[in-house]
Amino acid sequence: MKRPDWLAILAAAASGLALAGPLAAGGVAPGWARPYLAALVASAVLCAGGANNPARWRLGSLMLALMSAAAAVALVALLGAGLQSNAGWGYAAALAAVWLAAWHTVSWLAALRPPAGWPARLVNLAIPLVFGLTLLFLWECGVRGFGSSMMKVILPAPSAIAARFGSSLPTLGADFVQTFKGVTAGYVMGCGAGILAAILIDRSPFLQRGLLPLGNLVSALPIVGVAPIMVMWFGFDWQSKAAIVVIMTFFPQLVNTVAGLASAGAMERDLMKTYAASYGQTLLNLRLPAALPFIFNGLKINSTLALIGAIVAEFFGTPIVGMGFRINTEVGRMNIDMVWATIVVAALAGSLFYGLLALAERRATFWHASYRQRAG
Structure with a gap:
């Protein structure tokens, strides 16, 4: 019997907390982001439930990777819709869910054994790319969602650095x-x-x-x-x-x-x-x-x-x-x-x-x- 997929379980729990909690610390966050979090919960549950079924687990891992990318885009978009320096604990839980899902994706890609040639090169390129984009995502959302004005001066967000660049x-x-x-x-x-x-x-x-x-x-x-x-x-x-x-x-x-x-x-x-x-x-x-x-x-x-x-x-x-x-x-x-x-x-x-x-x-x-x- 294969051991439980703890990363998928934790991702499902974190995204469930994000759905239950407030995304904004003050006021109401736009509701269009919640379906992305719900899809992230469903894909994480599918992945965790298929731990003993290789085909189902691979499908769940693929869905978890795709839904985490969609949720990440939605969370970044929320910053421009009123959550700038106004993010709540539900938003923090959503960031944790995307991070856990990205960790799961990197582990899944690292465990693949693609044939030699361009499939192997593609997987080898995808692993550091997912890892790096996740760090940039957490940096962007953490600074803009929770940072004060002084923090944004000391540690500017990647978007501000890109604009200055x-x-x-x-x-x-x-x-x-x-x-x-x-x-x-x-x-x-x-x-x-x-x-x-x-x-x-x-x-x-x-x-x-x-x-x-x-x-x-x-x-x-x-x-x-x-x-x-x-x-x-x-x-x-x-x-x-x-x-x-x-x-x-x-x-x-x-x-x-x-x-x-x-x-x-x-x-x-x-x-x-x-x-x-x-x-x-x-x-x-x-x-x-x-x-x-x-x-x-x-x-x-x-x-x-x-x-x-x-x-x-x-x-x-x-x-x-x-x-x-x-x-x-x-x-x-x-x-x-x-x-x-x-x-x-x-x-x-x-x-x-x-x-x-x-x-x-x-x-x-x-x-x-x-x-x-x-x-x-």
Whole structure:
């Protein structure tokens, strides 16, 4: 006997409380939202009642996912129909019901075993999409439904952030270009220097004992202490930000590349020796290809470190443009929606950069065992 579907049971209970309770703290909420909550109750009951019937449970899970999406849209629409800062405990119960239904949907999708190809990719995309949209929904409804005017200034709703993002695209674009100059230059120099230093360390035991501790020391330097010095050395433009990025990215790339160069097996090295291969031939044909997963691991780690370093460095001196400058300035003006809009740009840029590196890694290391296991 299959255990009870507690998520569906709790979703049914929460949506039932929402139906019984007041959606508005003062006055009467529009009645057109109640049928959506009733449909959410019915789908949750269908899902919970079909726990021992796989076909009925799958149908109930699908209905619960669809009805929770419809109820979420209705609850957001209620905010513009008089529930702005006027939501009651019934509205809170409805939010809890949608959250539980979304949790159930994510669990259901994660348990699916779709065939390889586009069905598997679609399911893998749907899971983080549902999870992220649920967080945005709870944020939007919580702030606008229950938040005071001061709370809306400190923590603006996603809709306010989106509005500021759309109205400030030229400013955000100029800030991104300025910051991206330092990120790109510093990332290329820092990662490139790390890879070259790793090859030198691999070739010379003396450097391995001397340069690795020095690299560790450099990586431990606090950004807030080094950034003003770099600004004094290289000026207020992107060059000083690139210097900070070099400091932040050098050691992670060095450590990962050194570990990768040491990952080639002894049998493969002996085989290269039997072919009378030189150090350079062994490096290019065996050790660097074997180190590629480690090198890409360092590149992916540095893709986020570089952006963080450049933004923080801009707090200590920059032209009147740049993402760090914008965050620092707008926080002082209490324009928190503009701060969040800048954070969204940074998050999107970092995610895109990381995704491109992951795609390049898959193309370059398709032979690696981890990809063969996923394909199997």
